[in-house]
Amino acid sequence: MFLGTIVYALVNSVILALMAIGFNLTFGISGVANFAYGALYIFSAYASWMLMNLLHIPYLPAAVISILLTTLLGALMYRFVLLRIRGQVLSEVIATFGIGLAILELFRYLGFVGFEYTLPVFIDRSFFIAGTYVDMQRIIIVIAGVLIVVALWIFTHHTAVGLAFRGIAQDERTALSLGIDSDWIATLSVSFGAGLAALAATIIIPLGSISPGEGYDVLIKALAVCIIGGLGSTGGVIVASFIIGFAERFTDSYIGSHWTMIVSLAAILIVLIVKPSGLFGKQKELEERI
Amino acid sequence: MAPSALLQVTGVYKNFGGVQAVSDLSFELSPGELLGLIGPNGCGKTTTVNLITGFVKPSQGKIFFQGRNITGMAPHKIVRLGIARTFQMVKPFYQLPAYKNMIIPLYSPRVKQLAGGKYGDRDAVALDLLEEVGFERDAYVAYKNASVLPQGYLKRLELAKAIALQPDLMILDELFSGLSLAEVASILPIIEKLRQEGKTIIMIEHRLKELFRIADRVVVLNFGEKIAEGPSNVVMESDAVKKAYLGVEA
Amino acid sequence: MKKRKERIDRGIKARSGDIFALSSWREMLYLSAPRLIPIIGFMVLPLVLGDYWQKVLLSVAVFALLAISWDILAQSGMISLGQALFFGTGAYAAGIFNYYWHWHPLISIAAATIAGGLLCTLFLLPVLRLRGIYFSMVTLIIPLMLVRIIEATKIFGGTEGLTGIEALSSKWIELYLAMAVLTAALFGFRRMIASDYGLILKAINDNDRSVINAGINIYWFKTQALFISACVGAFAGAFMTHVYMFAGMPVFALDYSILPIAAAVVGGPGTLAGATLGAFILVPLSEILRGIGGLRIVLYGLFLVVFIVALPEGIFQYVQRKYHQFERWVEVE
Numbered sequence: 001m002f003l004g005t006i007v008y009a010l011v012n013s014v015i016l017a018l019m020a021i022g023f024n025l026t027f028g029i030s031g032v033a034n035f036a037y038g039a040l041y042i043f044s045a046y047a048s049w050m051l052m053n054l055l056h057i058p059y060l061p062a063a064v065i066s067i068l069l070t071t072l073l074g075a076l077m078y079r080f081v082l083l084r085i086r087g088q089v090l091s092e093v094i095a096t097f098g099i100g101l102a103i104l105e106l107f108r109y110l111g112f113v114g115f116e117y118t119l120p121v122f123i124d125r126s127f128f129i130a131g132t133y134v135d136m137q138r139i140i141i142v143i144a145g146v147l148i149v150v151a152l153w154i155f156t157h158h159t160a161v162g163l164a165f166r167g168i169a170q171d172e173r174t175a176l177s178l179g180i181d182s183d184w185i186a187t188l189s190v191s192f193g194a195g196l197a198a199l200a201a202t203i204i205i206p207l208g209s210i211s212p213g214e215g216y217d218v219l220i221k222a223l224a225v226c227i228i229g230g231l232g233s234t235g236g237v238i239v240a241s242f243i244i245g246f247a248e249r250f251t252d253s254y255i256g257s258h259w260t261m262i263v264s265l266a267a268i269l270i271v272l273i274v275k276p277s278g279l280f281g282k283q284k285e286l287e288e289r290i
Numbered sequence: 291m292a293p294s295a296l297l298q299v300t301g302v303y304k305n306f307g308g309v310q311a312v313s314d315l316s317f318e319l320s321p322g323e324l325l326g327l328i329g330p331n332g333c334g335k336t337t338t339v340n341l342i343t344g345f346v347k348p349s350q351g352k353i354f355f356q357g358r359n360i361t362g363m364a365p366h367k368i369v370r371l372g373i374a375r376t377f378q379m380v381k382p383f384y385q386l387p388a389y390k391n392m393i394i395p396l397y398s399p400r401v402k403q404l405a406g407g408k409y410g411d412r413d414a415v416a417l418d419l420l421e422e423v424g425f426e427r428d429a430y431v432a433y434k435n436a437s438v439l440p441q442g443y444l445k446r447l448e449l450a451k452a453i454a455l456q457p458d459l460m461i462l463d464e465l466f467s468g469l470s471l472a473e474v475a476s477i478l479p480i481i482e483k484l485r486q487e488g489k490t491i492i493m494i495e496h497r498l499k500e501l502f503r504i505a506d507r508v509v510v511l512n513f514g515e516k517i518a519e520g521p522s523n524v525v526m527e528s529d530a531v532k533k534a535y536l537g538v539e540a
Numbered sequence: 541m542k543k544r545k546e547r548i549d550r551g552i553k554a555r556s557g558d559i560f561a562l563s564s565w566r567e568m569l570y571l572s573a574p575r576l577i578p579i580i581g582f583m584v585l586p587l588v589l590g591d592y593w594q595k596v597l598l599s600v601a602v603f604a605l606l607a608i609s610w611d612i613l614a615q616s617g618m619i620s621l622g623q624a625l626f627f628g629t630g631a632y633a634a635g636i637f638n639y640y641w642h643w644h645p646l647i648s649i650a651a652a653t654i655a656g657g658l659l660c661t662l663f664l665l666p667v668l669r670l671r672g673i674y675f676s677m678v679t680l681i682i683p684l685m686l687v688r689i690i691e692a693t694k695i696f697g698g699t700e701g702l703t704g705i706e707a708l709s710s711k712w713i714e715l716y717l718a719m720a721v722l723t724a725a726l727f728g729f730r731r732m733i734a735s736d737y738g739l740i741l742k743a744i745n746d747n748d749r750s751v752i753n754a755g756i757n758i759y760w761f762k763t764q765a766l767f768i769s770a771c772v773g774a775f776a777g778a779f780m781t782h783v784y785m786f787a788g789m790p791v792f793a794l795d796y797s798i799l800p801i802a803a804a805v806v807g808g809p810g811t812l813a814g815a816t817l818g819a820f821i822l823v824p825l826s827e828i829l830r831g832i833g834g835l836r837i838v839l840y841g842l843f844l845v846v847f848i849v850a851l852p853e854g855i856f857q858y859v860q861r862k863y864h865q866f867e868r869w870v871e872v873e
Contacts, residue, residue, distance in 0.1 A: 033673045084849050090619050091848045093676050098844030109834040220684055223677045258692025265685045272666035369755035381747045393736045394743050398754040
């Protein structure tokens with residue numbers, strides 16, 4: 001049971017990291033907290049489902065199309081809404097939250113609720129690892145999670161756009177003076193974040209079903225991970241995902257499933273009290289702004 | 291260490307993630323003195339101000355004010371002890387009249403404490419203070435919105451905000467930057483008057499000519515280190531300063 | 541030919557604004573109408589409305605209070621996405637006081653207002669030192685998590701909630717208590733915002749360094765603003781508990797977070813009057829639109845986006861400007 005819990009905790013942690021990494025990427029680069037993040041996650045899942053079940057497109061192309069659509073939606077959201085209110089944190093928060101709300105509640109209104117709304121697993125097999133059965137999808141999640149993190153690292157450290165991303169993240173004005181178009185980079189950052197949400201949805205949703213409520217859940221989990229890890233820090237997201245992931249699984253196995261949410265909330269409150277900027281937060285209160 | 295010193299900075303270091311902004315900085319200030327803090331851009335002048343006012347905590351070293359250790363104290367507490375500063379970038383409330391901008395310092399606990407537990411009529415005090423720094427009362431300049439005031443008045447407003455706190459030590463961070471000669475000339479008498487009232491002042495300035503006319507002593511920084519200290523004419527003759535400022539090998 | 545819009549104060553504003561000797565009834569009316577209309581409205585509305593709309597009026601008042609509470613926070617640079625936290629904490633506090641300890645409804649409401657305010661302030665205290673975005677994130681998360689916790693641990697009646705809570709003795713007391721508190725909150729906090737104290741709160745949002753530099757402890761001021769706002773929200777929750785005679789998980793619902801923000805944004809943030817006006821528009825509107833069910837929330841979402849992008853000043857500022865000024869197009873070179 002102990003080893004099995006560890007295996008499931010590992011999977012859970014990777015899921016959390018996948019859910020949070022897009023939100024974190026967008027915030028880290030352009031400072032936009034995309035509260036429509038959960039809605040974009042669900043949007044891509046429903047898009048895949050509709051492509052498969054209404055247009056009868058095979059799964060793989062359907063998934064690719066919906067990821068691209070979500071990425072495009074993110075870019076449009078930036079261009080037509082966020083660009084007009086850039087720099088006004090209050091407005092950005094409210095506008096993205098409003099967009100997310102509209103998307104999720106529209107799906108709910110249209111009746112997209114039920115067990116039939118699910119995506120197929122990639123390969124239907126399971127393995128016997130460490131005394132427990134683990135299905136192929138969970139193994140794929142772990143592998144994909146590692147690949148995505150590595151790919152992101154290579155992207156931000158070794159490609160021109162990625163380096164521009166980091167430049168903007170560090171100092172927008174300097175980057176501007178070096179000829180980096182910050183609006184364009186911010187557009188990309190929001191759309192990449194959206195794309196990562198879609199990618200995460202494609203990999204994770206097959207484990208459960210699609211529902212509007214899941215959109216709020218994903219947003220909450222992403223926020224929780226980012227608060228604990230420290231906004232804008234990729235290392236922080238990974239560490240925080242493992243902390244919450246393991247804590248949740250172990251409380252689930254040894255104390256009771258209904259305590260998992262309390263553990264997360266307690267973790268958030270403790271981190272906020274002990275180190276308000278998160279474990280790896282770069283927020284240094286006053287110093288940062290001088 | 292002179293026991294009479296108002297401010298003592300002893301062996302202060304500050305690094306921002308590997309960049310040494312200030313290293314081993316020490317200087318003292320006696321009451322009533324006007325100290326100029328000069329140096330090329332990015333030499334750590336503003337960091338020094340932030341260190342004294344508590345906005346930045348030193349990595350090492352100690353700062354004493356009136357014999358009290360103020361190292362690492364919260365900035366608002368340091369202000370209450372009697373250190374007031376102006377900011378290089380003025381950022382008033384543009385949509386409010388100038389005298390309403392004075393409400394912020396006049397709401398300070400220090401003002402209340404010095405007045406014996408009462409704030410008094412803030413608007414009236416604000417108008418008096420603004421007149422002192424050159425807001426002509428007859429022309430109702432103090433009633434104009436900050437958004438329509440020229441830079442010279444905004445700097446004076448900034449100065450008035452510091453004076454309102456009735457500080458023992460005033461730190462003026464590039465008060466003259468961005469001002470015309472005429473505007474500087476009209477602010478200089480205000481500073482001289484403050485000196486006559488016995489205020490201790492630290493001025494950070496790029497306008498050396500104006501600064502040297504009023505400063506008793508100058509500290510020169512370069513790459514976060516103190517490279518010279520003394521009366522202005524002596525300091526400007528020193529080789530290290532010439533090298534740092536003009537890039538000339540002496 | 542290019543034109544620009546010119547705005548000029550109406551003559552009556554100039555006369556009544558600067559000269560303190562009012563010379564006609566018209567001028568007096570001009571000055572007092574904006575204050576009298578809401579006060580008279582609040583007093584008369586309960587009398588003229590039917591039973592059903594009286595209930596709606598109660599929820600208008602509650603949402604107006606939540607919107608005012610949101611606006612006070614927003615003024616001080618704290619953007620709450622979880623007014624449901626304040627509402628729910630107040631609601632449960634009142635529920636507990638009355639259900640377990642049988643306190644009189646009025647005492648329970650008063651106690652829950654303070655207790656809820658304190659509890660929410662404690663919850664959010666750690667976040668005050670951080671940038672505004674953390675505040676939004678944490679306020680969004682906490683109410684949603686509290687629901688799960690209550691659901692899972694079955695405390696305070698679990699999913700059933702606390703039922704059979706004592707109601708206020710008559711509907712007139714309900715109505716006029718709501719209206720009185722709304723009037724007091726609207727005018728009282730409007731005055732507070734316009735005072736020097738309110739100016740300091742705004743200044744913290746605008747340029748915190750200049751406030752610190754006056755020797756003012758900005759965290760202490762933010763805490764005060766948070767407490768005030770949380771009390772207003774907690775009152776709304778406690779009041780509703782005694783109206784519905786029930787406190788349960790729905791008090792943490794997203795509606796209580798979203799509708800107040802929508803009301804404040806549509807009405808115009810920063811004035812409190814705008815927030816109230818927004819509630820008076822949106823709550824009845826959503827009653828009329830009850831037929832379309834879930835689509836209402838979609839509409840609120842879109843309202844938020846459209847108003848934030850296209851009319852960020854909100855309806856109230858717009859109306860206020862029209863009242864005081866006239867506009868005309870003039871040619872420019």
